[in-house]
Structure formats: C-alpha cells, structure tokens
Amino acid sequence: MEDFTQIIDSFVSGDDIAAPLDFLIARLPDAASPYIVGGALRNFLILMIYGAAPETADIDVAVGGLGGDYPLEIALAGEDFARGDFDGFKWRPKDTPYSFDLSLLENFLPIRKYRLAPTPENLLDTVDFTVNALVWDVKAKVLYERNATRAIRERTMGFNSEKVYDIGFLAYRLLLIRHKIGFWPSEGAFRFLRTALDLEDIVWIERTLRARHGRKFAEKILEDFDRICCYSDYREYKKREKPPEYLKNALKESGDIEP
Numbered sequence: 001m002e003d004f005t006q007i008i009d010s011f012v013s014g015d016d017i018a019a020p021l022d023f024l025i026a027r028l029p030d031a032a033s034p035y036i037v038g039g040a041l042r043n044f045l046i047l048m049i050y051g052a053a054p055e056t057a058d059i060d061v062a063v064g065g066l067g068g069d070y071p072l073e074i075a076l077a078g079e080d081f082a083r084g085d086f087d088g089f090k091w092r093p094k095d096t097p098y099s100f101d102l103s104l105l106e107n108f109l110p111i112r113k114y115r116l117a118p119t120p121e122n123l124l125d126t127v128d129f130t131v132n133a134l135v136w137d138v139k140a141k142v143l144y145e146r147n148a149t150r151a152i153r154e155r156t157m158g159f160n161s162e163k164v165y166d167i168g169f170l171a172y173r174l175l176l177i178r179h180k181i182g183f184w185p186s187e188g189a190f191r192f193l194r195t196a197l198d199l200e201d202i203v204w205i206e207r208t209l210r211a212r213h214g215r216k217f218a219e220k221i222l223e224d225f226d227r228i229c230c231y232s233d234y235r236e237y238k239k240r241e242k243p244p245e246y247l248k249n250a251l252k253e254s255g256d257i258e259p
Contacts, residue, residue, distance in 0.1 A: 004045060005143045008136055011044045012036060017059060020093040020100060021138055024061075027075035031065040034138040035105065035120055038127060039177075040098075041134040045152055046181065050250040054180050058090075060101045061138075064118050068106035076102075109165045116163075120144050126163045128173055131183060133160040151183075155243070158186030168201040172208055179221045182244025187234045194229055 012018060021034060028034075040059045047053035063072065073081070076091055084090040088103030105111065105118040110126035120135050124144045127133045130151035135144040146160060157178055164170055174189055185193065197205075209218035231237035243251055 003143075004048070004145070004149060005141075007048055008041060008044065008134075008143050009141055011041075012136060012138070016096040016098060020091075020096055020098075021061070023093065024075055024091075024100075024102075025138070028063070029066065033064040033105075033120075035062045035064060035123060036060065036136040036138060037062055037123060038132040038134060041136060042131050042148065042152070042181070045134070045149060049149075049152055050247055052246045052250055054182075054244075054246060057097075057099065058101050059098050062103055062105040062108055062123060064105035064120070064123075066104060066106075068104055068112070070104060072102055072104065110161065110163045113165055114163050126161050128159070128161060128170060129177065129189075130156075130158045130160045130186075131181065132177070155183045155247075156186050157181075157183050157189055159188060159192075167196060168204050171197055171201060172205045175205065175221050175225055176209070176213075179224055182247065184238050184241060185228070190228060190234050190237065193225065194232075 012021075017036075017040075025032065025034065037060050040056045043053045043056045063070075072089055076089060079091060079093065081089050081091040084101055084103075087107050088101060091100045091102055093100065105123060108118075108123065108126065110116070111118055111122060114126070116122040116126070120137055120142075121144065124133060124135045124146055127135070127146075130147045133146040133148045133151075136142075137144070147158075151158060157174065171193060174185065174193065178185055184190075206218065206222060209221055213221075227241070228237065231240075
C-alpha cells in the first residue's frame with residue numbers, strides 16, 4: 001500500500017477543515033474521537049493522482065467515544081446546522097467552503113446493524129466501496145485504508161464490505177458515487193446492478209434520487225443505470241464507457257485514452 005498519510009495530513013490540516021474540527025473538538029468531551037471517512041479523502045487522492053477531481057462539498061465525520069445517545073447538537077449550539085440523515089447533523093461552519101456531515105460512530109448504520117464495536121477498524125470494515133475505504137483519525141493523525149488507492153488508480157468501484165445495510169440503499173449509493181466520480185463499477189458491482197435489484201428497489205432508487213437531488217440529476221444517474229443494463233459483457237461495457245470530463249486531460253497525457 002502506498003503511504004498517503006502525510007499527504008492526507010496536509011489536506012485535513014488546512015484551515016478550511018482543521019479550524020472547524022478544532023472548534024468541534026473543543027466543545028466535545030475529551031473522550032471524543034472524530035474520524036473523517038470516505039468521499040472527501042477519496043476526492044483528494046483522486047486530485048493527487050490525476051491532477052483533477054470532482055468537487056468536494058461535504059466532509060463526513062463520525063465521532064466515536066461518546067456512545068450512541070450523546071446529543072451532538074450541544075456542541076453545535078449557536079452554529080448553522082440542521083438535522084441530517086440517519087440521526088446525524090449537517091453543520092455549515094463559517095469561513096469554510098465545506099459543510100460537515102456529523103454523526104456518532106455508534107450510530108453508523110452497519111455498525112449498529114451488525115452490533116460491532118465502534119472502532120476505526122470496524123468503521124473501515126463497513127465502508128461500502130473500495131474507493132471510499134479511507135478513514136482518518138483526526139486526533140491520532142492515522143490513516144486507515146483498504147485498497148482505496150489501488151481502486152482510484154484503476155478507476156474502478158468495487159465492494160469493500162460484505163456487511164450490507166440494505167440492497168436498495170447500496171445500489172443507490174453505487175449509482176450516485178459512480179456518477180459523481182465517473183469510475184467504472186467493478187465486474188462484481190456491474191453484475192450486482194444488472195441482476196440483484198427487483199422492481200421495488202428500482203422504484204425506491206428513482207424516487208429517492210428525485211427527492212434528494214432533483215429530477216434532472218436523477219435522470220442522468222438513471223441513464224447511467226440504463227447503459228449498464230444494456231450490456232451483458234462487462235469488458236464491452238468498460239470499452240465503450242467514456243471517462244469523466246474532469247479526467248480526460250490527465251488520461252490523454254498519460255496515454256490511457258486517445259487525444
């Protein structure tokens with residue numbers, strides 16, 4: 001595994017992330033252990049590897065060490081925040097372009113479903129996809145990673161965990177992240193999307209995409225899904241699926257695609 005610890009540390013130590021986290025830590029009990037997980041770390045590594053990346057709007061932070069009933073809103077008193085998904089909060093600190101999606105590690109859905117100890121190792125073990133399998137311990141400055149850098153270099157999204165919360169939700173996440181970063185699904189994820197969903201799952205995914213992201217964005221993601229379903233051969237799908245716009249220049253320079 002390539003050691004990206006120092007590079008990740010430089011990213012999270014910037015004022016746009018470090019200052020809000022320092023503010024949060026100062027308001028939480030000493031036992032609190034915040035962990036940055038997934039998307040923001042993934043996008044930063046994409047930027048480091050390819051020189052371009054999707055926009056990062058949110059920083060996902062799971063706070064361990066406080067139990068599942070601790071009222072996180074106490075630490076956010078006087079701040080701009082709202083109730084988010086899955087018992088968490090969306091916090092919009094001042095003087096930073098990022099919003100922070102905060103939740104208690106004990107309430108992370110797979111941790112709770114499978115009754116796992118709320119540790120960074122178990123958090124990493126329950127992250128959905130390989131490209132997201134990145135956890136940064138804010139206090140200890142330790143990076144937990146499992147095949148994420150390899151997946152980013154291969155531009156492929158595979159499954160990281162067998163601890164699935166819900167089939168429909170997993171497919172929703174796969175389609176959403178695939179659309180955002182433009183990576184291929186792995187062959188296993190490709191087969192999953194083509195064969196594992198029933199009509200009820202597909203209807204739920206469509207309704208959820210429309211409700212959370214609007215009709216036009218939902219239609220683009222569903223077009224991705226339709227293209228996947230048009231191919232029975234994975235290699236043919238990969239051959240015909242174009243890379244995302246943000247990566248085209250980097251891939252041309254490396255010779256991975258034709259100019």
